[in-house]
Amino acid sequence: MRALAALAAFALTAQSQAQIRPQPFRLPNGLRVVLLEDHERPLVRARLHLPLDPGSAARPGLAPLALRVLGHSDAGAFRAGDFEQLLAGAGIDLAPALRSDGLSWSLVARSRDQDMALGLLADRVLRSILDPSTLEAERLACWRDTERLEASPRAKLRQLLESDWTRQAPTLDGLAGVTYEDLATFYGRVLRPDQAILVLHGDLGLEQAKRLVFLTFGTWTVPRQPPAALAAPPPAAAAPGSAPIEVPAAGAAPLAFAVAAEPADLSPEMEALLTLLLPGDPVLFPAQLRLEGPDLVAALETEPQGSASAAGTSLLERLQTLRQRGFTEADLRRAKAAWSAGRALTSLHPGTLVDEAMAEARGRAVSPARLEAITVEVLNGDLRRWLDPARLRAGVLAAPAVVKPPAGS
Amino acid sequence: MLLLATLGLQAQTPHLADVQERRLANGVRLLLVERRGLNAFHATLVFRGGRAEEPPALAGATDLLARTLYGSTWSEDLETAKGPGSLDALLREEEGLLEALRVDQLRQRQDPEGTAQGPALGARLWTLHQSVRARFSSAPLTDLYAARGGRMTASAGADALLVQIELPADAFEFWCRTEVQRLTLLQLSRFSEVRAALMAELRAQGPQGPALLQGAALPGHPYGRDLADHLPALEAMRRSDLQAWARQAFRPDRLTLVLVGGLNLETALPLLDRSFGTLPAGLVGASAEDPLLPEIPAGLGDRRIQATAGKTPELLVGWRIPPRPHRDHLALRLAAGLLGSGPSGRLAQRLVRQKALAESVEVQVDVPGGRLPGLLVIRAVPTAGHSLAELEGALHTEILRLQQEPIPAGDWQRALTQIDVDQLRIQDEPAALARALGLAWVEAGDWRQADQELQRLRNLGPEAVQAAARTWLNPSHRTTLWLQADTEESRDPLEAETARVLKALAATRIEDLAQREHMVSEGLRQLRMLSIEERQRTLKLLEAQLAPEKR
Incomplete structure (x- = not known):
């Protein structure tokens, strides 16, 4: 009886695992996609990952500033305010994350809003035409983040010991030194479909996923000649092994x-x-x-x-x-x-x-x-x-x- | 358009998961949601009560239990061996030494010339701690749940202590045994170090905006209590006091188990009966009733306080709102959704984006809890060059607009959609479902409220939200806190002088330094609610009570 129960449990587990076996495919532009088809889910989840190139972008403040500008620029299909209204109108949760191993966006939406959700994700990523006024506003916002960190001695100390260059608080000089051209170089080297990976999980079949991803990310093109790498300044954080x-x-x-x-x-x-x-x-x-x-x-x-x-x-x-x-x-x-x-x-x-x-x-x-x-x-x-x-x-x-x-x- | 929006919600509103409810003979409630195909389970233990039901002498007990009882799961804490040399005996000895040390410190404050026992007691305590530590395994990964691939977190709230555990399904029987053993023994072996850590945290964090606001808005009520004001009680609390309180607060009839995952009732119930069902039911009668909590006076009126803390100024406005079972509560939750709800909320749109008066705005309901009348709180940080007064004026304009102008269909639809998505998340994530069911039981008295609120939402229109906003978001329910940045320039000289005089006065009347500090901080907190003129007059009166050489 016990053995039968164990066998039944294994069969159930295997069945549930089999239902969400990863199904990979690739777009002509090089974007790699992994689908986790799961028809039991009321929500669809997606994550888009883009690797960073420390050699070209290891400048404290550049990556967070670039991400902020991307999130607040009006230079996409929608104005930034309208974009937020569309997200909220459909209850879509779209959150960016930044670490030295990559830049990513995570998305959660109702299954019925999956087309709109992926469309908005694509709009955010392809929003790489810069608006200079947004750059200045976000430069200031980045500096305020640093000031807030410095308000808490504990957070300040942790920040001073941070080894991940994408998380190091930028200095005022560092932020002031980021130019329009630096951002363009960053976007040109990072926002590339041939380096990106998209994972989709939820109530959508393989053909449906292929159609949807092609419609939303199919126009994303690989630059013929990627911009030259930026010169990386020396790390700002404490060097390992130095005095506390x-x-x-x-x-x-x-x-x-x-x-x-x-x-x-x-x-x-x-x-x-x-x-x-x-x-x-x-x-x-x-x-x-x-x-x-x-x-x-x-x-x-x-x-x-x-x-x-x-x-x-x-x-x-x-x-x-x-x-x-x-x-x-x-x-x-x-x-x-x-x-x-x-x-x-x-x-x-x-x-x-x-x-x-x-x-x-x-x-x-x-x-x-x-x-x-x-x-x-x-x-x-x-x-x-x-x-x-x-x-x-x-x-x-x-x-x-x-x-x-x-x-x- | 509004009708369409409501119908849209109706068509897609999910029904709460198939919850199976049972009650064990000793009063433990069980809610089980079977999720076939999952080979793990999520368990939430919900102990009704929380910080609000702590007596003042045991302020901090819920936080300490979350950290000591549910901080980790070691086999040594689950052993029943008694007698000399047992862990329990060592911990009782530790309690005696800690109390002797505390009394010695008090004696030293009264009579600095007297003979100090502290060093000798400290040395004995150190030796004892070595003996206690030697009883525990020195190997890594000795946490019983972590070693089985599981994890546990516990959080102390105003209304409940919530413990969330996840384990593979085949560890279910082990989990039942372990939890019952934990509740039976209440070992609390890390009590002294956890209490020291909590006190250090409270001392280090300094004055906190939300705590100041709650204290002023809910005076005399446990919801308004700031744990940082109760450090002497925390210092005097003994392990045996906490154990005694836990036996009362963790009675089976105050516990609900919410299980979600690869379990079924037929196999789980007998195991639960043989384990949780054996917990003693406790006393029947008056002592089994929930403690009576004080009412918040209705006629508090519009209150204002000013304080200095942190490096950036902040505006906090709180309105006293009814508890979750009240008919207006849901409407106020929707009102909060319309005002807040991220970057698309009205306040973010108007105050942050359009007028650039605020850097950030945040709206919260049921602060600090929802079982009793709590607060709807708006926190806003002004942008550089704008004052707190400007920001406050603009905020009240938005509240008036919500009360008086028709709510645009787009705003209404967004608020409903957000609730719809929140419900889907609850359906999708076992931990969120267990938490929602547990909190509905604690705050509304019935887990079904989590579903019934959705039914009520269908019959709720924008007019009901505006009516509730007019009733509750008005000056008679309001408390406003201006939190100024704590810089050298901003430090309030009147408050500094008042603190000096209060300390000098307290020194003549209270010998216990800790009690003296508590009295001074409570006095300053109350004085902040007065106008500048009243505070100046109070200072003169206080100075008059001091000896001339100390003025």
Whole structure:
């Protein structure tokens, strides 16, 4: 009886998985599309991903400013205000996101509004003719974002330790230096259909999806000659391994932060295992460690009368103890089992299905076979690389009396 | 056009998922939504009560329980071993030491020359903490849910504590056992460190606009309580106090389990009966009733406060509105949707885009909760070069327009569409569905309200929204907060002087430093509601009570 029930459960699972098997296709302009056909869903979800080219655009403030201008420019089929009204009129949620690994837009709409929703997404992406007045207004808005960040000492410190260049707060000089031509170069190099991936999930069949994507993105053309790369200025954030940054904060208990950027060549399987193993490791207690995008962020708060520098030293010591201790075979087995079991949770989150399909299309999906093949030696080797003191950026937050302001502020 | 809009909504409004309801013998309610084909489940535990039902001496209890009881799931916390050397015994010893330390600190404040026991007590506490820590596994990934691929989050609200857990379907029986064990033992092994972290957060965050507004708009009511004003109570709270309160607040009849996912009632119910059904039902009679909460005085009138905090000025306006079961509540939710609702909302269109008076505008309803009369709050940040007064004037013009001018069909359709999309999201996402059902039970007394509100929406026209706006969004229900940037130039010298005099006065009458600070901050909060002239007169009166050398 029990075996029968298990078999029935497996059949049901297999059936539901089979229903949403990814169906890839490509437009003549090079746009890669992955369809997750799921007729049970009342909503359609889409994500468009465009990789960034750090060599041509690694200038703090350029990418966020470019994204803002794109979102507020009137130079598309609709004026910016009308565009917002159309989105709201159909209850369409369209949100941009920016990280060093790419620029993306996520879209959620009622199934019956899928044509309009994709049309609006295309309008936003193809809105690459610049309106100079929008550039000036958004330059100011970007600077206000920086000012707001600086209002919170904690956010300011975290920002100073940020390794992702797309998330580093731009300086006033940096923003003022972005020209109309820089933006045009950015758009010319980034907004290209032959580099883009679109994932669609919801109540639409393959032929319907092909027709819809062709109608909305078919006119998106590849530039014959992409603009030359921009010269990247040196990074503004603290260099790894340098002395801890100190940020004054009146009335706050001393807080130490340490941030380690993920090694560029870390495999998705290793990232999945370390994401499970690192947060909550008892060696770190009472420090907290979490993953924020590609960064490992460790924080240690002490008593109000405690010393900020002692907190910083203590945090770094804990991280190095963890690095030297490493993980055991049993830890690795537990992490592999947890990862396998956790895959079931994907079915509870329609958005995660889109994430996974996008990761698969970008070659960043976790392969169960490769994950299973990871040995404890490889795991500990990658842990040591990630927590290498040379990769760590550290900083402390403490009462003004005991802190010197950071250089350049 | 309006008729068409309403009909359109009617045609597409989804029916709430097929909810199966049961009640266990001890009073635990169960709502189960079966989603075939899912090989995982989402469980929300909804404990009715929340911050609003905390007695003042236990202010912060819901937040502490969310962090200690539901912060993680370790096997050591689920062990039943008692007696000397057990974890429970060590934690009781810790409680005694913490209390001795607190009393010693109070004694030191009264008599700085006296013999301090603090260092010795601190050393014993440190040794004890090492013993407690040694009882826990030193291996990574020891959280029982994380090790099974699951996750758990808990959030403390004004009306309830919500715990959301997701696990693979085959861990359902394990989940039942674990949760019952957690509620039976109420171990709270991380109580002291969690309390210290919460207090540090409250101290670091400084004055918060929403808390100031709530305090002024809902005086004397638990909805208006600011936890930052209750640090001494938090410091004095013991683990055993929190356990005793949790036993009362987490009674089975105050718990609803909402399950969504690859489960069916036939197999789940016997397991739930054998686990959650064994939780003791608690006392029957008066003590099982919900606590009586104070009424908010109706005639508070139009209130205004000014404060300095943060680096940017901000305008907060709150109107006292009726609770969720009230007939006008839904209309006010629609009114908030018309005003707010992102960049296409009226306020964003008029104040941000057209008049460029505000950088951002945000509208919230049911602040801090919806079970009792709460607030509809509008927060706006003025653009550089525009004053809070200008922004406030323009905001009130928009409120008047909503009350008096016909609502354009496009605006009305957008508000209805947004509700339609929100409902579809609830249908689509198990966590959102479980939360919506749980909150409907907590706030409206019945999970079916989540569906019935949609039925009522069909019969609601723009006139009803305008009528509700005229009744509730008027000056007699209004509280306005001008939050000025806390810069050197903006610091209010009158408030600084008042704080100095209040501190000096309090020092002559209250020995406990923490209580003294609480008294001063509460006094300043109340004085902010007075006009400048009244505040100046009050300062003179207070100064007169000081000894001449301290004036």
